[in-house]
Amino acid sequence: MMDVDDQDTTQTVQQQQSSQDSQISSAAVLVDDNHPFDLESYISNYTGKTAIDRLIHIISVCPSVAVDAFKLAVKHIQEARDPSLWQTLCHAYEQVSTYSDIKLPNLSELPAIQTKWADEILKKNHSEKVKLEAELKSYSNNMIKESIRMGHRDLAEFSRSIGDYPSALKHWTKSREFCTTSQHVLDGCLSTIELLIEQRNYSHLPTYVFKAEAALEAVASSSANAAKGDNASSRKTASSTTSADREILQSKLEFATALGQLAQSNYERAAYHFLRLSPGTGSQGGLGDWFGKLVSPGDIAIYGCVCALASLSRSAFKAQVLENIPFGVYIEQEPHVREIIEAYMASNFKGVLETLSKYSTRHTIDIHLYPHLATLNSLTRNRLVSLYFAPFSSIKLDRMAQAFGWSVTETEEYVVGLVRSGDIGGRIDSRAKVLQVKKTDHRAELFARAIKTGVDIAKTNKKLLYRMKLQRADLLIKPPKGANTGQNQMADYMLAE
Amino acid sequence: MSADNQSIDGLVQQITTSNNVEVLAHTLRNTAASGRDVREFILASSMSSGQDPLSVLDLRINTLGVLYILSARLNMYLNAQSGVQGPPWASVAQFCQVFDPVQARFAPERMVMLARSLARYAELQGNAKLAIPLLYSLATRLPFTPSCLSPIHPTLLLVSLQNKHITPEIIRLLIEHPINDLYTYFSVYPEFNPSYHDNLLYHYLGGIILTKTGNYTAALDYFETALTAPSTGNSPPAGLQLEALKKLRLVQCIALGGLQPLPKYTSPILTRIFKGTPYQNLINAFPGSPHPKDRREGPSSGTNRLKQLLLKDRDLYASECNLGLVELLVAEAPKWIIKRLTETYVTLGLTEIGRYIGIDNESQVRALVLRMIDSRIIHATISDSDIVTFHDAPGTADVSIEDIRTLLGDIQGGTLSKVSVPMLLEAVQAQSALLSELDMDVGQSREFVSKAIKMGGGNSGMSIGSPGTGFGPGGTFPDEDDYPSGSTYSIDREDTMVFG
Numbered sequence: 001m002m003d004v005d006d007q008d009t010t011q012t013v014q015q016q017q018s019s020q021d022s023q024i025s026s027a028a029v030l031v032d033d034n035h036p037f038d039l040e041s042y043i044s045n046y047t048g049k050t051a052i053d054r055l056i057h058i059i060s061v062c063p064s065v066a067v068d069a070f071k072l073a074v075k076h077i078q079e080a081r082d083p084s085l086w087q088t089l090c091h092a093y094e095q096v097s098t099y100s101d102i103k104l105p106n107l108s109e110l111p112a113i114q115t116k117w118a119d120e121i122l123k124k125n126h127s128e129k130v131k132l133e134a135e136l137k138s139y140s141n142n143m144i145k146e147s148i149r150m151g152h153r154d155l156a157e158f159s160r161s162i163g164d165y166p167s168a169l170k171h172w173t174k175s176r177e178f179c180t181t182s183q184h185v186l187d188g189c190l191s192t193i194e195l196l197i198e199q200r201n202y203s204h205l206p207t208y209v210f211k212a213e214a215a216l217e218a219v220a221s222s223s224a225n226a227a228k229g230d231n232a233s234s235r236k237t238a239s240s241t242t243s244a245d246r247e248i249l250q251s252k253l254e255f256a257t258a259l260g261q262l263a264q265s266n267y268e269r270a271a272y273h274f275l276r277l278s279p280g281t282g283s284q285g286g287l288g289d290w291f292g293k294l295v296s297p298g299d300i301a302i303y304g305c306v307c308a309l310a311s312l313s314r315s316a317f318k319a320q321v322l323e324n325i326p327f328g329v330y331i332e333q334e335p336h337v338r339e340i341i342e343a344y345m346a347s348n349f350k351g352v353l354e355t356l357s358k359y360s361t362r363h364t365i366d367i368h369l370y371p372h373l374a375t376l377n378s379l380t381r382n383r384l385v386s387l388y389f390a391p392f393s394s395i396k397l398d399r400m401a402q403a404f405g406w407s408v409t410e411t412e413e414y415v416v417g418l419v420r421s422g423d424i425g426g427r428i429d430s431r432a433k434v435l436q437v438k439k440t441d442h443r444a445e446l447f448a449r450a451i452k453t454g455v456d457i458a459k460t461n462k463k464l465l466y467r468m469k470l471q472r473a474d475l476l477i478k479p480p481k482g483a484n485t486g487q488n489q490m491a492d493y494m495l496a497e
Numbered sequence: 498m499s500a501d502n503q504s505i506d507g508l509v510q511q512i513t514t515s516n517n518v519e520v521l522a523h524t525l526r527n528t529a530a531s532g533r534d535v536r537e538f539i540l541a542s543s544m545s546s547g548q549d550p551l552s553v554l555d556l557r558i559n560t561l562g563v564l565y566i567l568s569a570r571l572n573m574y575l576n577a578q579s580g581v582q583g584p585p586w587a588s589v590a591q592f593c594q595v596f597d598p599v600q601a602r603f604a605p606e607r608m609v610m611l612a613r614s615l616a617r618y619a620e621l622q623g624n625a626k627l628a629i630p631l632l633y634s635l636a637t638r639l640p641f642t643p644s645c646l647s648p649i650h651p652t653l654l655l656v657s658l659q660n661k662h663i664t665p666e667i668i669r670l671l672i673e674h675p676i677n678d679l680y681t682y683f684s685v686y687p688e689f690n691p692s693y694h695d696n697l698l699y700h701y702l703g704g705i706i707l708t709k710t711g712n713y714t715a716a717l718d719y720f721e722t723a724l725t726a727p728s729t730g731n732s733p734p735a736g737l738q739l740e741a742l743k744k745l746r747l748v749q750c751i752a753l754g755g756l757q758p759l760p761k762y763t764s765p766i767l768t769r770i771f772k773g774t775p776y777q778n779l780i781n782a783f784p785g786s787p788h789p790k791d792r793r794e795g796p797s798s799g800t801n802r803l804k805q806l807l808l809k810d811r812d813l814y815a816s817e818c819n820l821g822l823v824e825l826l827v828a829e830a831p832k833w834i835i836k837r838l839t840e841t842y843v844t845l846g847l848t849e850i851g852r853y854i855g856i857d858n859e860s861q862v863r864a865l866v867l868r869m870i871d872s873r874i875i876h877a878t879i880s881d882s883d884i885v886t887f888h889d890a891p892g893t894a895d896v897s898i899e900d901i902r903t904l905l906g907d908i909q910g911g912t913l914s915k916v917s918v919p920m921l922l923e924a925v926q927a928q929s930a931l932l933s934e935l936d937m938d939v940g941q942s943r944e945f946v947s948k949a950i951k952m953g954g955g956n957s958g959m960s961i962g963s964p965g966t967g968f969g970p971g972g973t974f975p976d977e978d979d980y981p982s983g984s985t986y987s988i989d990r991e992d993t994m995v996f997g
Contacts, residue, residue, distance in 0.1 A: 419841045429843040458928050466677050473681050475693040477728035477735050
């Protein structure tokens with residue numbers, strides 16, 4: 001069973017990678033005065049593998065900073081232990097330099113990693129792997145559960161660090177079998193979740209979150225019991241799961257769930273989960289050690305805000321975002337998110353859209369958010385247009401266009417789309433360029449509906465009665481006696497037309 | 498009475514003298530016990546005096562006897578090489594008009610036999626269309642009500658379609674008397690018994706005729722009935738049903754601008770097969786369909802895609818005899834695009850409309866819009882400067898007389914032009930009364946009583962005085978396998994059931 005699971009994951013990873021490749025260069029973004037973005041300060045929020053992943057993504061979507069990103073990525077790769085990342089990096093760079101309009105320097109002019117270093121790392125990786133595997137084997141022979149679990153865990157961590165995700169996942173799942181306490185289960189699940197997020201393999205997240213939640217419950221209750229039973233000896237175990245720790249764990253799970261929902265395009269749910277994360281920016285609060293390793297607090301602010309804008313009603317937005325004091329801590333990390341929220345609450349829709357487009361670079365370079373950005377933005381836009389129109393019974397399109405900073409034709413296009421989809425109950429006077437509320441005579445509508453329903457039901461009723469009569473008379477369609485006759489008969493009838 | 502069953506003379510004598518139709522029917526049915534062929538031969542032969550038995554008999558008073566003789570003779574005559582002389586056309590025609598239905602109902606299978614030979618006989622007479630009024634008369638007069646299906650019905654439609662001669666009577670019959678009952682009987686000749694096929698064929702052909710004559714609403718009902726014909730548990734759906742589904746979908750697009758949900762009893766096999774046909778793409782590309790992805794709103798897209806699809810599978814549509822409908826579908830598409838535009842716009846220039854529907858010629862667009870205004874599909878006005886203003890639809894219910902014809906049935910005749918609420922209420926009340934009557938019938942039936950007793954377990958309280966809410970007039974009618982449970986409906990074993 002586990003094998004199947006593993007295969008499944010590797011497949012999805014491959015699929016994701018191939019789909020990423022095809023998306024490259026389709027969504028190139030700019031960095032200029034109108035779209036500010038500071039690569040250095042952005043990437044300084046991240047460490048390790050995620051920094052490299054993000055840099056590679058930046059190279060593929062943002063050619064104007066590709067060179068800088070490339071240099072940074074080389075630096076990061078040399079600090080890591082996975083030389084194969086170098087190939088991925090070069091591949092991304094080459095692709096973007098063939099597609100983009102901006103002239104990029106040739107790959108050979110850029111710093112490269114030394115082959116000597118790569119060889120050394122590979123050798124070192126190999127010897128460490130052999131060592132760890134030997135250790136695991138001896139543990140297995142001794143049949144000490146805890147040691148075996150640790151052996152698997154070490155191997156998993158090691159595999160992850162060298163970029164061998166399938167085997168990392170395999171060892172994590174194996175280690176589960178040797179867990180003796182819920183704490184171990186919890187650790188295993190969280191590490192797996194971390195691994196999945198790093199791989200951007202969102203589809204499996206909910207499963208592990210579910211398992212981890214159960215384990216978290218168990219840990220909490222057992223530590224509570226222990227604390228009650230024997231104060232002196234339990235202090236040690238209880239200290240490992242203080243309430244702060246628990247909050248961090250809970251937040252991590254919320255974050256994973258939110259990402260899972262985001263991946264499935266359940267933006268509203270994703271928004272609620274993002275907004276529920278506990279505050280804290282250092283290693284003390286929030287997501288604890290995941291900050292830097294996986295995300296930055298600023299990312300959380302962006303995710304939460306963008307999803308909420310696209311999916312929540314105005315009142316829900318107010319309650320969930322503006323009056324959500326814990327989430328305010330995240331918002332402080334990204335001043336432009338605060339700007340957006342303030343503009344939205346002040347009904348300055350133009351401001352919202354302008355800020356969104358101003359920081360579109362920042363949003364597009366995010367590895368978790370970018371596949372959904374276009375959808376989220378258009379949802380936000382639709383919501384804003386509907387909100388704007390709500391108090392009017394008729395409004396000129398050019399006033400609307402002014403309020404949103406669009407041209408009249410653009411506005412008309414959006415409004416037509418919304419009218420078609422039924423989000424706005426209005427009609428457009430394309431001559432005078434006026435949007436009017438549809439006037440409905442509810443009484444007449446009710447009558448019409450009642451009559452229509454009544455007639456429909458009566459008709460269906462008659463047909464059913466007739467059908468019953470057919471059944472009672474045993475006039476049922478029977479399988480054809482000869483296979484051929486049916487065909488011939490059919491031909492006859494069709495000729496009849 | 499020494500009945501002479503062995504010769505035509507004896508039979509004619511019995512026919513003329515008998516005053517009990519039932520006995521006569523029995524005699525005729527069992528003429529010459531020696532076998533069917535002999536019997537037919539005797540019936541078809543001339544009298545010993547060389548006289549034609551038909552000349553002796555009165556076509557109306559001796560309906561039953563004439564029917565036997567006519568049907569036998571026609572059948573023998575058409576069966577080649579039998580050497581039997583065909584009956585004179587005039588007497589056949591006259592018989593069909595004047596026969597006495599009460600007598601004829603003693604031998605419905607002979608009527609069917611006669612009906613099936615009529616078309617060929619008319620053809621031999623030089624004009625197959627001659628058979629149509631005769632068949633019409635047979636089909637409408639034999640059953641108890643005109644809404645009752647007999648095996649003659651499909652023959653009538655088939656002949657009329659094959660000869661491309663659709664009379665106004667047939668259309669009126671189809672529209673005003675949708676089938677709601679079956680004329681059932683049992684005869685010794687299995688080929689003349691009513692079969693599921695009659696039902697399928699009649700409704701399928703009826704749908705085609707109504708589509709041809711532009712009565713789309715009624716046509717949809719006919720196709721639906723053909724589509725939902727019941728089948729035995731393991732039987733695959735009939736080929737005709739698939740054809741009915743194709744036509745149903747096309748007509749839905751043409752008449753209603755989009756798809757309607759299929760009736761509950763549609764076989765899932767049919768819908769699955771249908772999804773694999775080019776028709777599925779075609780109706781998805783139709784402007785009113787719920788697949789905006791295929792539709793791709795915007796200037797001149799919808800109709801172009803339809804035209805491409807039409808060209809692509811043209812041969813298939815032609816070979817399945819749906820080409821005409823498909824072409825109509827493509828031609829009707831602009832109408833529905835305009836109809837959709839009225840939901841979005843208040844005013845729109847003719848040129849803009851033209852852009853949406855892919856027609857550059859402004860006068861064509863104007864003609865189309867005018868036609869739609871005339872036929873009240875849209876409510877709009879065109880100004881001097883070629884601006885079309887769409888008005889809100891007036892607040893009347895969009896129910897045509899056509900829609901509720903089935904409801905009103907033949908209470909009102911065909912002269913109605915407006916539907917009023919009292920009329921509808923009356924129709925609904927009539928329907929409720931009918932349902933409650935049926936309900937009582939079910940309640941009296943042996944099957945129901947035994948089931949009710951089984952479920953109620955005998956003496957667990959009597960609640961018959963107040964039938965459950967589901968069982969009064971206007972209440973719902975339970976499905977066949979959905980009998981009320983014992984708690985609401987328990988019956989004492991000794992008691993007869995009393996309702997309301």
